[in-house]
Amino acid sequence: MASIQKSAEPTATGARQRAMGLLAKASRAELHAAFEALADKPDARPVRGPETGLVMVRGRIGGGGAPFNLGEATVTRASIRLDDGTVGHGQALGTDGAKARLAAIFDALFQQPAHRAGVETLLDGIAARLAGEDAGKARQTAATRVDFFTMVRGED
Template identity: 85%
Template sequence: MTSTQKSAEPIAKDAAQRQKAMGLLAKASRAELQAAFEALENKPAVQPVRGPETGLVMVRGRIGGGGAPFNLGEATVTRASIRLEDGTVGHGQSLGTDGAKAQLAAIFDALFQQPARKTEVDTLLETIAARGAEEDAAKARQTAATRVDFFTMVRGED
């Protein structure tokens, strides 16, 4: 194994962790992000880099998860980029037109990249993940309540 392969592994791991964190931040509610920002002891100095700006993205789908992709429709998204005073750049995005939510997500993305502040963001991410899991479980229970099991009884000699 070469030295470039060894050094690329931690980078890939960090990128995967950041990708997961950004996904959770995009799913967070504005209230969750605002409350977490207000709870920060040392609020960072934030400089906007881009946005927030709202636009459209094409949503693609597949029939049965494996069919040919097709354009399902467009979705409104908002993105924002910020820079902290130490130069760390954070990016945030969310469905809809809530620019403040995208900007708060960008702030937490930037804080996630700082080792000293990562634990603060991890606490927020755990809260978002727990809420998402609870919502998924509630939806699964609601769906299970309407489930109908069909069975066929074989008659004769087959």
């Protein structure tokens, strides 16, 4: 029986999933500034969209984690093709088609070794902003935390 060893290095698929996730959480301003900073702006032709639709948001409840439909969310997606044939896909919550298109462009650039380092720099900035926002929320939550405890009575 062969053993499967997990690598500390993320797979190409895992790295792209991480990149697409961060691009979806990026602000339009972050993506636009990064695109304007590109020396060679790629010629991106639309393959699909941008188009807006709805997705079902699911939640879990109870001790067993039974799933339930929480509601719907508006999502915009876009697909582009660069001159060399590289296809990129982008998604964003809401109706911002320009943001989804920019995310698709950076997804395509992420797949190209020549541009990957530049896209990684953008992704690191997005990840740092998100970590800072999470830390701020954690501090706000901790400030309102109430610790309940039980005192043992000496009469028992």
